[in-house]
Amino acid sequence: MQYVIDFFDGSKEQNDLLGGKGANLAEMTKMKLPVPTGFTITTAACLDYLKKQEKVSNELNEEIRQHVRSMEQRTRKRLGDGVDPLLVSVRSGSKFSMPGMMDTILNLGLNDETVLALTQKTGDARFAYDCYRRLLQMFGDVVCDIDKNRFEEQLDFYKSKNGYTVDTDMQADDWKELVAVYKDIFLEVTHRAFPQDPYEQLNLAVEAVFRSWNNRRAITYRRLHDISDSLGTAVNIQEMVFGNFGTESGTGVAFTRNPATGEKGIFGEFLLNAQGEDVVAGIRTPQPISELEALMPEVYQEFLKLGHLLERHYKDMQDIEFTIENRKLYLLQTRKGKRTAKSSFKICIQLVEEGIISKKEAIQRINPTMVTQLLHPVFEPEYLKNAEVFARGLPASPGAASGAIYFTAENAKKASEQGEKVILIRQETSPEDIEGMVVSEAIVTSRGGMTSHAAVVARGMGVCCVAGCEEIYVDEFLEQATVGSVILHQGDTISVDGTTGTIYHGSIPYVDGDEWQLLETITNWAKEEASIGVKANAETPIDIQTALKLGAEGIGLARTEHMFFGEERIGEMRKMILAQNEESLMAPLNKLKEFQKEDFRAMFTLLKGKACTIRLLDPPLHEFLPQTVEEINHLADETKRTVAQINYRIEELHEQNPMLGHRGCRLAVTTPQIYEMQVAAIIESAIEVTQLEEDLVIVPEIMIPLIGSQEEMKWLRERLEQTIQEIFDQTNCVISYKIGTMLEIPRACLTAEKIAEEADFFSFGTNDLTQLTYGFSRDDSGKFIAAYQDNKLLKEDPFQHIDEEGVGALMKIAVDKIRNFDPSIKIGVCGEVGGDPQSIRFLKKIGVDYISCSPYRIPSAILTIAQEQ
Ligand code: PEP
Ligand code: MG
The missing domain is CATH 3.50.30.10 (Phosphohistidine domain)
Incomplete structure (x- = not known):
């Protein structure tokens, strides 16, 4: 098996084997960009090494030697040569970038003899010894685990002793002295002298990089970023170019667009007379890349050109490491630049506008969770x-x-x-x-x-x-x-x-996360690709407006009980709940009808004919009962009853288990007047709005909650249709409407084909369906879910992400049964998981027609659906 691949033999597709850095160095070499020559030792070699837990095998050593020899021919330099020595960098590079997690050694190949040759060749002893002390320090740290601070302390001590403030104050003799000190540290800690044989240096360095795959930093990083431990790292051996070769040299990192804002243009920084790690170490403050233009205009222009070329080639914003040696530019790395959510959106839009990627590709690149960061x-x-x-x-x-x-x-x-x-x-x-x-x-x-x-x-x-x-x-x-x-x-x-x-x-x-416009563009593109619809759970004008602005194609769930907030409305609601006879019931109901009509007219007007599913009252009644003494006194006053009477009625209404009690359609079975009032309000409002705006076609979708049997549905439907017919007769107006139900009781799922005989549409209420399938109270499960997760009894909270195995299986049964009965019946989902990307992928698979979610989750839902095509 070949474990070593020359840069000119690899390509960007091989990042499994060459790691991200190696694959891109190979690609840039193929593109004939100024990349110092070199080769990559593959991740397979690393895995082999780690598996055997032994020294680098003879075969691998031989392969490395051969590739070094071929590098020597290309560069006309020799590793360890006493006249013109080849120096190399040794860098790790795994498939996924793990910045700073693994190790790098620069200037490898220097020893007591080659440092003299380098001095001779460059005529610059300061530079040569600066390189040597860097090698001692990095090699000591990476290969022999010598605390970096041991070296740093000596450098600081030396500088302060001589009154120097920055590293560049150090002259040749200073570095020479420090090299001797560093060698002593090496000897003291490792009990051996710094290896003078460059091949020994190279072997030890390669082994150390292999081992660095399993250092604690790297393991933690992989855990945090969900990167597999079994990938291994590649090692890149590359001819050194020197950014520390005087003031016409330097090194830096730049992005081809701003990673924070997405603004077009080169964005980054550099340091003159420095090597790579100086930029990262933060000892000296780098200059913004724009200042390079004045210092070395031709280098700056070339960098712009190469950045542009790389961006076009990779079709994405690049993060590029470069070195300038004596006014000559070299590229040492390119990779996809990490960026903020805002920058991601902006760059995707720019790349489409510039014709570099298609809208489809742009959609695939946006992680739905980024929408949250963009909006909030x-x-x-x-x-x-x-x-x-x-x-x-x-x-x-x-x-x-x-x-x-x-x-x-x-x-x-x-x-x-x-x-x-x-x-x-x-x-x-x-x-x-x-x-x-x-x-x-x-x-x-x-x-x-x-x-x-x-x-x-x-x-x-x-x-x-x-x-x-x-x-x-x-x-x-x-x-x-x-x-x-x-x-x-x-x-x-x-x-x-x-x-x-x-x-x-x-x-x-x-x-602030207020980036509507960027979002709108991407959402509109995503809508073109989305195969199932996205509606909103909303009922107030402000929420409906937000939902429409964020791309909702209608309302999938208007919870009518949410319309009874506010002092006046809640008061009437309470009177209704506490009513004991027809007369005391009808007065608050008539008032509530007026409030409802006001709201429905506003809804229909805003929606301009878009779908609108209105759910009839479904609260567990306890949510609306007066609680404080003041509220009870107030209600007694209003209803001309005694406090004792009110308390007695509250007591009567008390339920042991309200979520399983007198709620949903059960309210209408005991008190049909409530739903009759609501349906009348819906139909009358729809007629009134169509009369005002003649081109509008409004088809209200009336949704009954908590249905568990065909009989319930049939009984209620008949009554509601009677009310509707009466309105048609009175107003001399007929409009289309639909009556459907939620699927939120397991029994309803299991008998869905029968309920379908009475229902024009369905919508899964996964909140209640999860509560009833798992038997987890939706209001109390917070007390134990975390313990379930800690003990690995549950992977995730089923109220956040659909429980595919249980709740999902029931849903699938229901969908199949309904489709069997009539494939044209629309089926949606309006529980909270309808807005969760992970759940949406599953819901789409089981064949629902649309999902409905809170307004702010709409864009990420549309994106998720578009990405799943
Ligand atoms: C549901 O149960 O999933 C649902 C949408 O209804 P609610 O949350 O109002 O009970
Ligand atoms: Mg419900």
């Missing part, structure tokens, strides 16, 4: 490093915000009216907290999961939220939040990172 603020990484963590919870809604904490919606609202930036922190939120939630920069709850009220509402509004922070004890009465012995009080400042689920003490600066 993120904390500045610089400050985040030193921030002190207060607690961690679920990353319920992305974004970053700092503010003063408040424990009640009311206080949050008051503080916000005074101009304060507030964060609402509660055990859990309920519809009543909405006014406090709206004004908050962030929301934190100590209970509840990814589908809790706080999480769903915050995501809908695009407000940052960390839910289910079980480690915080929230005392709403004393207005304090406690973690261990740390107590925060009302008004204390915290910072909330909803993207990671972390809460920090104090305030942390953040950068």
Whole structure:
């Protein structure tokens, strides 16, 4: 097996074998760019070495020798030659870039004799000994594990002793003296002299780079970035070029476009009279690359030209390492440049506009999680490093915000009216907290999961939220939040990172993520490719507008109970819930109907004929019951009843298990008037809006929640159709409509072909379906899911990512049954996993027609679907 490949024999496709660096050096050599000659020892050689845990085999040594000889012929220099010595660099390079994780040795081939030859040849002893001391230092560190600081300390000591401030103050004799000191350190630590034989140096260096694959830094980096341990690293041996050869030499790193903003143009820095590691070490401050133009205009122009060429060739922004030796430019590495989300979007758009890549390729390059970074603020990484963590919870809604904490919606609202930036922190939120939630920069709850009220509402509004922070004890009465012995009080400042689920003490600066335009362009391109639809879970005008702006093709779930927020509406809702007879029921219902009509008219007007699925009332009633003494007193006043009567009714309505209790369509079975009112409001509003705007065709989709049987569906449908017919008769107007249901009860999935006889469409409510399939309470699972994950009983939270094996299997059964009955029936998904890229890939596979998710998740959902074509 061939373990060594010359640069001119390799290509960019071979990065498995040659590593990223080696493959690109080979490619640049093939392109005839100014790359110092060399060869790559393959990753296969490394794996062989690591497997055998022995010295480099004789065969490999022989192969390396042959390639060195061929390098010697090309360069007309010889390794170890006393007149014109060949010096080489030895660099690691694995398939995926692991910056700074593995090792590099420069100036290999120098010894007591060749350093004299180098002095002779260049006429520059300062340079030659500077190279030699660098080799001693790097070799000592990488091959013999000598603490780098041992060398640095001596250099610092020497400089201060002589009154030097920078390395370039060091003269030839100074470096010579230091070389002697470094050799002593080498001897002292390793009990042997620094090897003078260049081949021995080379063998030891290659072995050390192989071993560096398994150093602790590298292993940790691979864990963090999900890189396999079994890849191994290649080793690149390359003729040295010298950036430390005086002031007309230098070394640097540059990107072909700005990695932070995506701005076009070379962006980077360089150091004159320096070797590679000086730039990284940060001892001297590099100059911006633009200054190279004045210093060496021809080199600068050439760099621009080569950067452009490489970008065109690789069809992406490049991160290039270069060295200038005596005004001659060499390229030492090129690779795809790492960049921010904003820069990724911008560069993709530019590359399409410049005709370098197609729109399809651009879409493939955007990681859907980048959308989050683009739309939501993120904390500045610089400050985040030193921030002190207060607690961690679920990353319920992305974004970053700092503010003063408040424990009640009311206080949050008051503080916000005074101009304060507030964060609402509660055990859990309920519809009543909405006014406090709206004004908050962030929301934190100590209970509840990814589908809790706080999480769903915050995501809908695009407000940052960390839910289910079980480690915080929230005392709403004393207005304090406690973690261990740390107590925060009302008004204390915290910072909330909803993207990671972390809460920090104090305030942390953040950068805004408001890049709608970049997003719009990419989303529009993605829409052209997307094979299934993306709708929004939204009901308020502001959310609907946001959803449309972000690319929603309609509304897939308008939760009507969310329309009953606000003091007046919730009051009527409570009266309705507490009603005991037809008369006391109809008065609040009629008021609620007016509110609903107002909202539906606004919805239909905004949607201009786009799909609109409105779900009838589905709250577990306890969510709307009055809780505080004040609220109960107020309700007693309003309904002209005694407090005792109200309390008695609340007691009557109490349920042991409200999520499995009197909610969803069950409300309508006991009190059909509620759904009849809602359906009347929907149909009347649709008629009214079409009468005002004649070209509009509105086909409302009425969705019944929590259906479990064909009988329920049939019974309710008949009643609702009767109400609709009455409206048609009264108004003399007929419009099309659909009546469908959610699939959120396992029984509904298992009998879906029967329910399909009564339903015009379906939408999976995966929040409830997961709750009921797993038997995990969606509001309480936060208490134990983490322990399940820690003990590897669960890979991930099934409320965040669809449980393909269980919930997914049920969904598949339902889809097949429905399609069997009638392939044209539309099936969607409107639970929270509908906005999760990983889940979307699965949902698409089982054949749903669309997904519906919170407005801010729409672009990443569209992208995910487009990428899966
Ligand atoms: C669901 O259960 O998935 C759903 C969308 O409905 P809700 O979250 O309102 O119960
Ligand atoms: Mg539900």
